[in-house]
Amino acid sequence: MPRQALSPSAPPRSFVWTRRIVLTFLTAFALLPVYVMLSSSLKPLQDVSGKFRWFPSGLTVRPYIDIWHTVPLARYFLNSLIVAGAATVLSVVIAVFAAYAVSRYRFRGKRVFTITVLSTQMFPGILFLLPLFLIFVNIGNSTGIALYGSRGGLILTYLTFSLPFSIWMLIGYFDSIPRDLDEAAMVDGCGALGALVRVVVPAAVPGIVAVAVYAFMTAWGEVLFASVMTNDTTRTLSVGLQGYATQNDTYWNQVMAASLVVSVPVVAGFLLLQRYLVAGLTAGAVK
DSSP states (O other), X not given: OOOOOOOTTSOOHHHHHHHHHHHHHHHHHHHHHHHHHHHHHTSOHHHHHSSOOSSOSSOOOHHHHHHHHHSOHHHHHHHHHHXXXXXXHHHHHHHHHHHHHHHHOOOTTHHHXXXXXXXXXXXXXXXXXXXXXXXXXXXXXXXXXXXXTSHHHHHHHHHHHHHHHHHHHHHHHHHTSOHHHHHHHHHTTOOHHHHIIIIIHHHTHHHHHHHHHHHHHHHHSOOHHHHHHOOTTTOOHHHHGGGGXXXXXXXXXXXXXXXXXXXXXXXXXXXXXHHHHHHHHHHHHOO
């Protein structure tokens, strides 16, 4: 049978094979740590503490049972879920109203506000650790509102990081939505708030989902502020996992098992919202 000729626009075979090799290498590089975590979580502690073996000699699910008793993992999981969920909801709600006002209205200081919001991303987060700590302590001493060591204080802390970027990204997304939709809604009897809720928000679902995912991931995996701003009652997962390391030993099999368990909800949610996330990031980045 004659060999089929390649299309003039088709890439050369060398490029195709190079791409396959590179993608295979990157896939293996990304999945190798997952395999190490999974295999280590199914080993007894003595096997994990000894010389590493790519193929475990014996498998056990005991680490997945012990992780709930060695440390109060369920409480840490609930704290992380409440903090990350509340920070996400507040970031999305505030960012939607702020971005809509910047995108649709002209007001004095609009450019300064936009530049200020974007410039906050230039500073490393560690610079805000001591000021926020002092602010929370002083507020607690003067008003009795306990922000330090509470979930509410940690939620406000995460808002300082996720909200500026969320506003900036939604401004670009709202700018890509035709203003004719707002005008048509107002002709039909909607006010500015009605046009936002009934027309603009449904059209901006990909961008809002992208903002929500960013805010949730920022709060879910943060370690520095969670280790300083929480106590034994309000500790989150990112800090609570350190409880598997004691003065005498480190339960590596339980650390791996707990890491996999707490990653499942995040990975599942990311896979479900992936198409919205890609669309939102693309539209928000290019006006």
